[in-house]
Amino acid sequence: MNDFGNIKFMLGTQDTLLDIRNQKPKSPFSDEIICFFDSLSKNIRNNKDSRSFSDVMTFGFWCRKKGILQYKEQYGDRLKATLGRGTTLHFAPSNVPVMFAYSMAAALLSGNNVIVRLSSKRSAQTDLIINGLKKTLNEFPEMKHRMVICCYEHDKAITDKMSQLCDLRIVWGGDETINEIRKSPLPPTALELSFRSRSSMAMIDAAIFRKIEETGDIVREFYNDTFLYDQNACSSPRIICWVGNQEDIRKAKERFWYEVSVFTRNRYYLEPALAVKKRETSFCLAANVPDVKIIADDNLIVRVELPHLMQEAWEYSVPGGFFIEINVEKVEEALPIFTAKCQTLSCLGFSHEKIAGLLVENQVSGIDRIVDFGHALDFSLTWDGIDLIENMIRKIKYYNKRVVG
Known part of the structure; x- marks a missing residue:
């Protein structure tokens, strides 16, 4: 010893x-x-x-x-x-x-x-x-x-x-x-x-994003949440859920990804191994899921749009600027993908309290953290739903008895 x-x-x-x-x-x-x-x-x-x-x-x-x-x-x-x-x-x-x-x-x-x-x-x-x-x-x-x-x-x-x-x-x-x-x-x-x-996701209200005139802070915060650690942090979003009607989602996506691409281009270095992994995974998805759409003007950001919600999407999430996208009209439609695999939900345009209430009401097995963009990597003394302080201390239980005499 x-x-x-x-x-x-x-x-x-x-x-x-x-x-x-x-x-x-x-x-x-x-x-x-x-x-x-x-x-x-x-x-x-x-x-x-x-x-x-x-x-x-x-x-x-x-x-x-x-x-x-x-x-x-x-x-x-x-x-x-x-x-x-x-x-x-x-x-x-x-x-x-x-x-x-x-x-x-x-x-x-x-x-x-x-x-x-x-x-x-x-x-x-x-x-x-x-x-x-x-x-x-x-x-x-x-x-x-x-x-x-x-x-x-x-x-x-x-x-x-x-x-x-x-x-x-x-x-x-x-x-x-x-x-x-x-x-x-x-x-x-x-x-x-x-x-x-574990992995994490972001949820964006497409209509609200379209109304924002200056999106520079949002893009920077999204970059910090994702590219700073090559999306390797458990809390970095890998699945992006867009909420709204088809027209709002289409236009919001065009603007959002263009601005993220411009911001990322001169700040992020893509490792060759990750570049290969991204292509390999996107082709694997395309081979196994009919009607997926691969979007990649270059290999810096690779997006895969799913034609429908599928829990198996978590098995295809990889780091290095690879994003799986799903579209829903209402938040409730996304509940099936909030599995135990999902740790953090980064939100843009949603009330954290309402989202938390929805998770409890529907007894969802995943999501232990709900944060704004730019705070996915923030550390808290409650992590993965576990209070670290409570679990690292020993409590001395005592009872006050009536003193006699």
Whole structure:
């Protein structure tokens, strides 16, 4: 147990790892941890190199003191008589470089210690956040005993040992990744949260879009939701649902996709492998679904219009500027495609409250988030319908008995 093999430590050491279970859990949203994140926020945002990466700056803004205090206020009395579960082990995803930081932050805010296993695919965003953490830890030396960030190649023996150190394991990844990690047993009292790969969609009211005179912000927000991560984020729309009559939809599509294409052309680099995958998938759809319409002036944006609603559309969604489109007259007609595969619904022209009511009324199995354009990638402490803080804390139940005598 004292030798974890070929692990590369980005934060902490093997001694930190071996001692981490001796660090007692804290109360959620403690003053110390809030100050820690406020300092981290400043260290990230004051680094001029961070300004080249919007996702890094977004995380830096997210963890500022004002934002954390707003989260704390939302939990209110639910945090009474609670502590962190102990040590959390995080398997970070490779498709969204900054997600490890949000997962780590949720655990620390809950009062836990953290061990993070990063993907072997390094990124500038990851390095910037880790550098910010190192600087912040010099200001909060006690926290150095509570945090380990490391990297190792897929090795079940190491994962076995890591898993025995934790009270809660958090896994971000596809079904194959989750199933592989689950082969490593947990201590009897430990819990697991897993976040599988999912897809998302956007819904646009065609008539409302046509009435908007200046659409520059909408196009930019759609680009940020989709192309920033090659549509690899679970919350990035891959299916576009247009709502309205045929004429409004036709004209709205023409304008929308023209403006998205112009905006994207000089900002996005299409990887050759993705270019091939997009063509392959569109032809596969055409071969299996009669009357589909493939629209691609070039290979930057490939659209496939479906002749009718089909749940199988999710199986054909791929990243890199590939969009499957469906047309409906009313929102209710789209309900069958809101399967468990769908995580986020990005809306333009719809009331979030009404959409949520419709989902509950019809007992829909999918959609855990409803957001405006430009907010698909925003992180929340409720993810995939799971309240992270609630699941990362231990509640001490007590009863007030009448005092006699």
